Structure formats: C-alpha cells, structure tokens
Amino acid sequence: xxxxxxxxxxxxxxxxxxxxxxxxxxxxxxxxxxxxxxxxxxxxxxxxxxxxxxxxxxxxxxxxxxxxxxxxxxxxxxxxxxxxxxxxxxxxxxxxxxxxxxxxxxxxxxxxxxxxxxxxxxxxxxxxxxxxxxxxxxxxxxxxxxxxxxxxxxxxxxxxxxxxxxxxxxxxxxxxxxxxxxxxxxxxxxxxxxxxxxxxxxxxxxxxxxxxxxxxxxxxx
Amino acid sequence: xxxxxxxxxxxxxxxxxxxxxxxxxxxxxxxxxxxxxxxxxxxxxxxxxxxxxxxxxxxxxxxxxxxxxxxxxxxxxxxxxxxxxxxxxxxxxxxxxxxxxxxxxxxxxxxxxxxxxxxxxxxxxxxxxxxxxxxxxxxxxxxxxxxxxxxxxxxxxxxxxxxxxxxxxxxxxxxxxxxxxxxxxxxxxxxxxxxxxxxxxxxxxxxxxxxxxxxxxxxxx
Numbered sequence: 001x002x003x004x005x006x007x008x009x010x011x012x013x014x015x016x017x018x019x020x021x022x023x024x025x026x027x028x029x030x031x032x033x034x035x036x037x038x039x040x041x042x043x044x045x046x047x048x049x050x051x052x053x054x055x056x057x058x059x060x061x062x063x064x065x066x067x068x069x070x071x072x073x074x075x076x077x078x079x080x081x082x083x084x085x086x087x088x089x090x091x092x093x094x095x096x097x098x099x100x101x102x103x104x105x106x107x108x109x110x111x112x113x114x115x116x117x118x119x120x121x122x123x124x125x126x127x128x129x130x131x132x133x134x135x136x137x138x139x140x141x142x143x144x145x146x147x148x149x150x151x152x153x154x155x156x157x158x159x160x161x162x163x164x165x166x167x168x169x170x171x172x173x174x175x176x177x178x179x180x181x182x183x184x185x186x187x188x189x190x191x192x193x194x195x196x197x198x199x200x201x202x203x204x205x206x207x208x209x210x211x212x213x214x215x216x217x218x219x220x221x
Numbered sequence: 222x223x224x225x226x227x228x229x230x231x232x233x234x235x236x237x238x239x240x241x242x243x244x245x246x247x248x249x250x251x252x253x254x255x256x257x258x259x260x261x262x263x264x265x266x267x268x269x270x271x272x273x274x275x276x277x278x279x280x281x282x283x284x285x286x287x288x289x290x291x292x293x294x295x296x297x298x299x300x301x302x303x304x305x306x307x308x309x310x311x312x313x314x315x316x317x318x319x320x321x322x323x324x325x326x327x328x329x330x331x332x333x334x335x336x337x338x339x340x341x342x343x344x345x346x347x348x349x350x351x352x353x354x355x356x357x358x359x360x361x362x363x364x365x366x367x368x369x370x371x372x373x374x375x376x377x378x379x380x381x382x383x384x385x386x387x388x389x390x391x392x393x394x395x396x397x398x399x400x401x402x403x404x405x406x407x408x409x410x411x412x413x414x415x416x417x418x419x420x421x422x423x424x425x426x427x428x429x430x431x432x433x434x435x436x437x438x439x440x441x442x
Binding site: 020021022023024025027029032033035036042057058059060063064069072073105132135136138139142162165 | 241262280283359
C-alpha cells in the first residue's frame with residue numbers, strides 16, 4: 001500500500017483516527033487537586049504564616065514534600081484533630097505560592113513573571129524538598145540574569161545547590177563588562193559576606209593568571 | 222540569517238538549547254500521589270469491600286470524585302476520626318483498581334490488558350463520577366469488540382451513557398455476519414432483558430425496510 005503524507009499525518013494514522021470512537025483527555029490530576037486547593041473542602045490542618053491563617057490537606061502536602069511528610073505524619077501529629085503549624089521566616093504570599101505549586105504542579109499566574117518571587121520560591125522549595133519547583137525557579141532565574149540580579153542569583157545558587165544557575169551566572173560573568181557591573185552592585189557585598197567560598201571560584205575562573213600570581217604573593221605577607 | 226533544519230530542530234531552537242542550563246522534568250504529581258497510595262502514610266479512612274479492608278485518604282478521593290466528596294465530606298463524616306465505609310456490589314480488585322486510577326491517573330499494570338476488568342471499571346467509574354477513567358475503559362472496550370463481547374459492551378454503553386462505545390458497537394454490527402454471531406450469544410439474551418430500548422435502535426438501524434414493514438403489521442395483531 002502506498003502511503004501519502006497529508007498535513008503531517010500518515011495514512012495509517014488516518015485509518016486509526018477513523019476508528020477512534022472515544023477521545024481520552026490528558027491527565028486532569030493537577031486540575032482536580034487545584035479544585036481542592038480552591039475550595040479547601042475537608043482541610044485538616046492550618047498554617048500560621050506571618051499572622052495569616054492558611055488551610056491545607058495533610059495528605060496532599062505529605063505526598064508532595066518529604067519535609068511536610070516528616071513534620072505532619074510524625075508521632076505527635078498523627079492523632080491531632082486539626083493541628084496549627086507555625087511557619088517562620090517566610091512571607092505568606094511565598095508560602096501560598098508554594099502551596100499552589102504543591103497542589104497544581106504549576107506557578108500561580110501572578111508570580112509567573114516575578115523574578116524576585118522566583119528567588120523566594122526557590123528557597124521555599126529547597127526548604128520543603130519540592131524538587132521540581134526548585135528547578136522551575138532555577139530555570140526562571142537563569143533566563144533573567146542581568147548585572148543587578150546577578151550577585152543575588154549566584155548567592156542563591158551557592159546556598160541552595162543549584163548547579164545550572166551557577167553555570168548560567170558564570171557564563172554571564174565571562175564578559176568582563178558584566179563582571180565589572182556585578183562587582184559594583186550592593187548584591188556583590190552581600191555575596192562576599194554570605195558566600196566567601198564562591199569568591200575563590202570566581203578568582204580561579206576569571207582573574208588573569210598574572211594577577212592570580214601577584215595575589216598569591218600578596219596573600220603570603 | 223539563514224535557517225537550516227538539522228534533525229528536525231530549527232537553528233533558533235539550537236541557540237535556545239545551548240542556553241538551557243536547567244532541565245525541568247515533566248509533572249510528577251501522579252508519581253507523588255502514587256507513592257502515597259503505596260505507603261498509605263497518614264490514611265484517614267478505611268473501606269470494607271467484600272470483607273477486605275482498604276485504606277485511603279479522604280482529601281485525595283474528594284478531589285478526584287464528586288461522589289466521594291459528597292459521601293466523605295458530608296456533615297456526618299466531617300468530624301469522624303477514621304471512618305469505616307462499606308462498599309457493596311463491587312469486587313475488591315475492581316475497587317482497588319479504581320483507587321489506583323484515582324491516585325495515579327493510570328490503570329494498574331495487571332488490569333491494563335484485561336477487557337472484562339475494563340467493563341467492571343467502567344461501571345465503577347460511572348458510579349463514582351471518575352470521568353476520565355470511564356473514557357479510558359470505554360476506549361479499551363471499543364478496541365476489543367468481537368462477537369462474544371459485543372452484547373455486553375452494548376448493554377454497558379446503554380446503561381452507562383457511553384456514546385462512543387455504542388457507535389463502535391453499531392459499526393461492528395453493520396456487518397450482517399457479526400450481527401448474526403452476536404444474536405447467537407448468551408450476552409444477547411441479557412441485552413434483550415436489561416436494555417429493551419436498545420433493541421428498537423438495532424431494528425431501526427439494521428433491519429431491512431421490508432422486514433420492518435412486516436414487523437409493524439405483525440405487531441398490530
């Protein structure tokens with residue numbers, strides 16, 4: 001049988017399509033759990049985040065985060081009716097975006113283009129072991145590197161073990177003008193104090209050989 | 222800039238790939254909830270299905286099935302510690318396959334090729350309003366129609382509102398030899414008694430015009 005291509009579909013495929021009486025839609029798991037997040041029907045716990053009460057379902061959190069699982073299904077919690085859990089060192093909008101991702105596997109609309117939020121969410125994802133959210137945030141930060149955000153992104157990459165983001169920063173810094181612009185920012189001061197180890201890497205990678213030799217001599221005195 | 226095609230990838234895409242430092246994997250929601258099903262950590266309810274005890278998480282069931290939601294988050298259940306719910310008229314392996322789909326959005330390995338199980342699961346999916354499972358089962362039955370299963374599939378299609386499966390059955394019956402073979406099966410007797418309405422449709426569609434006229438005359442006496 002000769003086979004023609006018709007708008008990208010093989011003729012065997014056309015035969016198959018003809019015989020298809022039922023169209024099975026793609027997975028709706030994320031939509032269904034998103035509905036649960038929206039309605040909060042049957043929520044069995046409450047978080048207190050910066051004075052704001054946020055409801056949630058222990059089963060969903062435990063399924064998606066090993067840290068929540070250990071916290072919420074520990075022996076003390078197991079029989080608690082509707083426990084109240086304090087979350088410190090996190091803004092409530094960051095925590096709510098974390099919950100949104102846990103329930104839907106997607107970023108909330110309002111934070112999708114927000115690079116600062118991506119940084120905060122990366123920290124939250126690392127804290128609660130939500131690996132895919134961490135990668136989503138890392139990817140967003142990689143795509144929005146400039147001189148202003150550079151040092152902060154590098155500090156995040158170092159403190160939260162993000163090899164991709166670190167590599168993206170290093171590639172950006174390979175241009176001397178970018179390097180100089182980064183050194184002039186406030187973020188660089190923070191980077192120096194919070195991640196001294198990264199400075200050694202920067203020197204090893206970007207300082208010209210003769211300056212490195214001079215620095216080694218100076219450091220001996 | 223000229224653009225070449227290289228193994229199906231545009232050169233602009235190659236540039237993008239070069240700049241990609243982070244690979245974000247596809248959604249792992251189904252894997253995560255599948256893990257919860259396997260471990261049953263934090264299960265907060267028990268079903269009794271044909272004498273077998275099956276654990277589950279109320280939040281997950283309610284998110285995925287409006288029927289479970291109404292049953293499990295009703296006023297009586299809301300404050301029950303770890304309720305026991307009886308399931309009647311269902312085999313435990315069918316119920317466990319239903320749970321597997323609810324937690325993972327996929328069929329269990331052992332039931333994937335089992336056409337009889339697909340029929341039972343279609344009934345369960347209709348009963349608990351798990352629409353996507355119903356379509357998955359309907360699709361499987363459409364792809365396994367033969368003279369032996371025909372009448373049963375047609376009865377299922379009629380009783381559980383499956384237009385795709387009904388159409389697939391009708392297309393199969395358009396061949397007179399298939400029609401005759403189906404009429405000779407035990408399933409046809411069951412079809413006649415359980416779905417008399419479908420017989421009218423079969424007559425309207427497949428009985429030759431002269432026989433229809435004769436039947437109308439006979440029926441008047």
